[in-house]
Amino acid sequence: MISLVETTYLLSNEEYIRVGKSALIQVGVSTEHSDIVIQSLLDSDQKGIHTHGLFRLPTYIKQISRGNINPQPIIQLIEKGSNIKLLDGDSGLGSVNSFYAMKEAIKLSSEKGIGIVGVRNSNHFGTAAYYAELASSQNKIGIVMTNASPAIAPTGGKKPVLGNNPWSISVPTHIGHPITLDMANSVARGKIRIKALNGEPIPVGWALNSKGEPTTDANEALEGLILPVGDHKGYGITLMVDILTGVLTGAYFGNQNPGIEEDGKRNNGHLFISLNPEAFMSIEEFKNRLNELINMIKSVPKINENTEIYLPGELEWKTKLSLKNDKIKLPERIFDRILSFCHEQQIQLPDYVSV
């Protein structure tokens, strides 16, 4: 159960990084790799996506301790064509594999217009947006996808066999931050949880109960099966992502990966694409044209005058850009988990301020 009103804690980026890196180095991860992981988690917490921030670290550490994630992988980058490569992650941390894979795709696209790097033998990589934005920060269009543990049933079925397989596209702009779509292919479980807490019904089409029947009861939904976005459309998207990331790269696919809460070694597959707009026109012209499109969107009459029309990823960037003095805001339930984690791992507790 999550609380809806929480105290917020302020932590400096420096302290955040110290805590995170200490924990990873303690279980045998190199300084370089630890830094890559923590930077990706920091980005999520800065954007207010706390479900994918430092909150994830205890799970990574546990997976390393159990031998499911290899803290000292020998990463291989295998040439598969003039601008295609395959990275074998040797069961290492997902963020590390993904960072190197996207860097390589960006380099290929700088030289040849497009770069594609598939990844196999990997693990949970955090948010897809982080890697797509590595590309857009270099004036490329970044496309990222991954498969994941079974969570979605095919339309007409009542047992999950496909992941919700998140994917992201990020595009460079003139407006101070990229436009970034980052989505999984089912309705967010968090949204259903909030409806349950508020005692509200959920719309038809969001979930099935444990008997496989459509339900509008949020509590029944949480015990049942969450449906893909747009039903057969979301099922189709998630299947295609599994084919492009799992089947194509040599990773696990379908229900081969252990369940979300299950122990066991994973072999996640990812795909990283970097496309250089300069293959088609100058980056200036591309961004100017995109600005015209942004203006069209921003000037659409609003349904409610008090709300704003956002671009994908804009809200997350506004949150990140509003942070002051290199300090990060963490809600209580996230911060509590970090404190108890530090206790467990015998890591010096961070300095913090509650606000």
Add this chain to the structure above:
Amino acid sequence: MISLVETTYLLSNEEYIRVGKSALIQVGVSTEHSDIVIQSLLDSDQKGIHTHGLFRLPTYIKQISRGNINPQPIIQLIEKGSNIKLLDGDSGLGSVNSFYAMKEAIKLSSEKGIGIVGVRNSNHFGTAAYYAELASSQNKIGIVMTNASPAIAPTGGKKPVLGNNPWSISVPTHIGHPITLDMANSVARGKIRIKALNGEPIPVGWALNSKGEPTTDANEALEGLILPVGDHKGYGITLMVDILTGVLTGAYFGNQNPGIEEDGKRNNGHLFISLNPEAFMSIEEFKNRLNELINMIKSVPKINENTEIYLPGELEWKTKLSLKNDKIKLPERIFDRILSFCHEQQIQLPDYVSV
């Protein structure tokens, strides 16, 4: 208003092609180009997607007659990188541009693992699936997208500024037909129309009424605004497709193209990607792995024992493969439109059988 019970007419492929080609040749389209267009329409009618079959031809002919579509374009294929090209369609028929663009992408991917061809100065191209399947029929993974006339408002807005921008991914398999996802990014208007005819409500989240308020009344929805799939998710997808097809290629984007029912010259943008699985593994191994995934999906316990779990595109392929003796089935309302069109264009009426 569409009728739900209709007589079906049987027409030979030969007669279908004769009627379609006659009409196009009559307005100045070359035999070669006419053939390309009609083959793409035939494929849709064979798959039972009659909204994208011969039904579309009168609109194409009208657009040519009005000078909005150029029947004799000078198509240019411009090199943009070692495996990237841009096709300028010179305002020609969308299917013609798309056929040549995908053929080129397939050729590039045979040689270099991946091929990308952007298209500008184009028009309505029929179904995205048709071109994605040109790739999968050659053992490549085909990815196709297009922008379209304004139909979707950004989340929070009440005026359409983005198209529903269809896209498709098609993958070669061992099962006698490809797996093909083909989707637009809004709830299908046809589904709402059927609810209206049956006097049934629609789920929350499908549409807004003409005041921009959420509605469950199907008739109000048809006069209002149809919402993107998964709300902000569908909005994000449709925006990204417009960026990749419209902004990036030099075509129109956002609300620059005339409305669906409006007259006027269009400049649609498309993007065609062909990815060769053999860059990663032999095509046999790829298809064997995909077969494992298909088996996992097909063996999921069903919600209702009387329904089947389908792969994306499977139902359409079953319809196509069930046709006998090179004959095509057309529902009455489609066939009537073709007959009256033949009258108007003074084309010899086709031989047919009603069943």
